[in-house]
Every structure is written in C-alpha cells, then in structure tokens.
Amino acid sequence: MSPWRRQGWLPLLALLLGAAGPRSGFETMTPELQAMQRDDAGNPGMLSVLEGEALFAREGCAACHAAAALRGVAARYPAHDAARGGPIDLAGRIAECREQRAGRPPLPRESQPMLALQSFVAHQSRGLPITPDPRLAEARAEGERLFRERRGQLNLSCAQCHETLAGGRLAGANIPEGHPNGYPLYRLEWQALGSLQRRLRGCFTGVRAEPLAPGSPAALALEAYLFGRAAGLPIETPAVRP
C-alpha cells in the first residue's frame, strides 16, 4: 500500500481513536519542559539559533537570502532535487548552497556551525505545518518499509515503538510517536542541540542495530517518510526534548 493510500485512512482511524492526526513529542512532555521550549529567553536551543543568525550574515548567506524569505522552507523539506533525481534534506540543501554559492569549504554535517545554520533556517518556519513534497512518494514508500522492518539484536521495528506502543512508557520514559518536527533540537540527554540523524542513531543503537549513514539514500528515504507521517504538525525548531 502506498503511504498516500495509508494516509487516506488516517482521518478515519483518528476519528475512531478519538485522536486528531499526528501528535508532536511536545504534547507528552511535562509542563515544565513545555514551558522551557516555549520561552525564547529560556530555551537553550535559542543560543544555536542566535549563532546561526550570526553565521548567516558572516558567511554571506544574507547577501542572497532575506531571512524572512526562508519562512516556510523547512516545512517542505526533504524536497525533490532535480539534479539528484531524488530527495535532499534541509541539511543537505544548506551544505550545498554554502559550498557552491557561498564558496565555503565543506564542514561535517553535524558540526556546530552547520547545526546552527540549520536551526536558524528551520526556526524561520516555526509554527508552520509540515507539507510533504508530493514528488517524493517513492522515497517515502522505501522509508516506510524501513520504518516497519524489524532490526537489531532486539528485533524491533520503529513502528512497534512509535505506532503500537506510542503514548505508553518505556521504563519511565514516554514513548512519543517519533516525529521530526522539532529538529535541530535541544535534548536534555545530550545537554546540547542535535540533529534528527543524531536522534535516529540513538533509536538504532537502542535496538542494537547499525545506524544508517547520514545523507545516504536510505537515511533520506526514512527522513522523507518521517516528515510524510508528520504532515500538518507545526515546525517547532528549536524544540526541547528530554
């Protein structure tokens, strides 16, 4: 079944369950953490947004992009990239633009400056609903396959935790639906801001499986699927998570 057919059933299912579409990880946090995320003067992720803002000016991005014009961009990534004939995610697009148009030497995907730039760009879309790129149906189907595949020594699929067990608890921790709408985000466990890829690494090694290489076709497909199933959720960057 294609992910779009499946999504066609979602509203009905939601009605039956009395829920309304996907639920952000924000919803199941304690009121204290929700308050920390909401408060721009207290959200530690805002320090990275500030750093990204400074880099955006210093690295010459601002010469071609008005920050305000970036509003909405993060809500429609991963997007179809004609040159690649497949998906590119926001981190990939920023890296590409930075190297090819701003003429900067490449930086590791999860280096502090790249995370900061990504936070700043994604923050411009805060509050806007995720609108998946319709051209990525194929990647999403592959991503869904990965999402449902059992893996690792614990032989668990993402779906088992983030669909079947979502809303329950794993030895004290809430099991969220596993949505990507807050990244890069400040995770208390990391005591730092980190990427969606970093979060996924944790879920892969948690079941003792080999993580997907960031930026690989499989990783992009999984990311495209995660954004597809989170359609409509608002971008929260920089979110706060335990």
Add this chain to the structure above:
Amino acid sequence: MSSPTSPRSGTEPGRRALFGGLLTLALAPPAGATPEAMAEAIALFTGGATPELSAAITLDIPSLVENGNTVPVTIAVDSPMTEAAHVRAIALFNQRNPQPQVIEARLGPWSGAARISTRARLADSQRLTAVAALSDGRFLLAEAEVVVTLAACLEG
C-alpha cells in the same frame, strides 16, 4: 560510564531488559554526596546555625522530571526586602550528587524581591534543600523530593 551527575544511573528492570547490555556500563552507582555531607555544607552556609523549616520560603521544583540533566528550580522567600528586614542569601543543596552544593546567591534590599531561578543537574531521585539567610540572622529552610525518570534510547 558511571557519570554521577548524569541521570543514567537508573536500574529499572524493564529498560535494562529491553536495552540489554547497552546500559550496564552506566549502571554503576554514583559515588554521591550523602545526607551528612549535605548537612555539613548547610552548616558551613549558616555558620553553624540551625535553619527553621518555614512556609515563608518556597522551593519550586517538579516532583517528577524526565531527565535529571536540566531540572528547573525556583526559590522564593516572602520578605519585605527593606533595609531592616531582607534576605541576604539563598542557597540550594542536594544529597545525591558528588557535591552537596548547587548554587549560593547573594542579594539585598535593592533586589526588591527574594526570588531566583536556575536549572540543576540531579544524578538521581533525591531530596533537595533550599536555605535562605535573613538580615536578622535567622535561616529558613524548605525541602522538596524529586523523582528522576530516565530518557530511554540512550546513545551507545
């Protein structure tokens, strides 16, 4: 990896079973401070005086936190904050981190109010104690119990 100020010291069986050996390294009990060490640190702060348990001081901290790395805490003292009657200092202590001290803040009548907020690291579920030093030489005390649950899916 027995990081005493990281909250990864839980021993909940469910999680251990699920994530198997991944956590075993993290399970060594922290060589934490003790109630005695905390009492000593408080005595140092009060110069030996015994603080009184009082409703005038409030220690506002969530009773259940999802991750001990960043726990919001507010301490407030009901005080006119005048030259004649004010809070001179506020301190926070804990029992289970490697060190009993968390913060000591100095204020005065110019503060207008006696209220500070910060974020603490808690190695484990434990009791916290806030102490306020008053201008008349008295010390007030408030306590709170915090249960720290752990983030699952730790990075290997």
Add this chain to the structure above:
Amino acid sequence: MARTLIRVPATATRGEVIEIRTLIQHPMETGYRPDAAGRLLVRDIITRFTCHFDNRLVFEAMLHSAIAANPYLTFTLRAEASGVLAFAWDGDHDFRHVETRALTVT
C-alpha cells in the same frame, strides 16, 4: 565567544521590581564524568556570576557542577534610576564573559 541570551525589560517605572533573566552557552563539564577511555574529563564550569548596576554589585551567585549546561539564572532588581547593567560570568580555565545592557527608568 560564548553566546548569551539576556532579558531585561526595556523600560521600568521607578520603584518597580524587575526580573532579569540570563542564559549563557557553556558545557558546565562537571569534572566527575569519564570520557570514552574512562579518564575523568577535566572540570570546566562557570563558578561565579555577577551583576553590577552602575558599578555597584547588585547580584552574585556561586555556581557548582550541579548547575545544568548552558547556565540559566534569573533574579530581581528594584529599578530606582536609569543606568547600565553589567553581567559577568567567570569560570575555570580563565573563562570570562561580560555583557552590558541599558536600563531605562521612567
């Protein structure tokens, strides 16, 4: 250079008690945490925060390893006159960061 977020009301009326909120980028490495090889990471924390109003100390806090990474601190001040607030964070390995903000009292 550490990034900071400082929130001070733009204006205050005379006698008003204002809340000042500060957040600074800092790892607050506790000194109790081993690295991957099992060696303790050297302590690297902010140990002292001060706020001066027109060169007069109005708030001071001593911080320990039990303060979370990226220290957040709020405190109050009775606004009596316009002036300059100077914030300083001092820590291990000669860490020092200073910021100033104007306070306008009407």
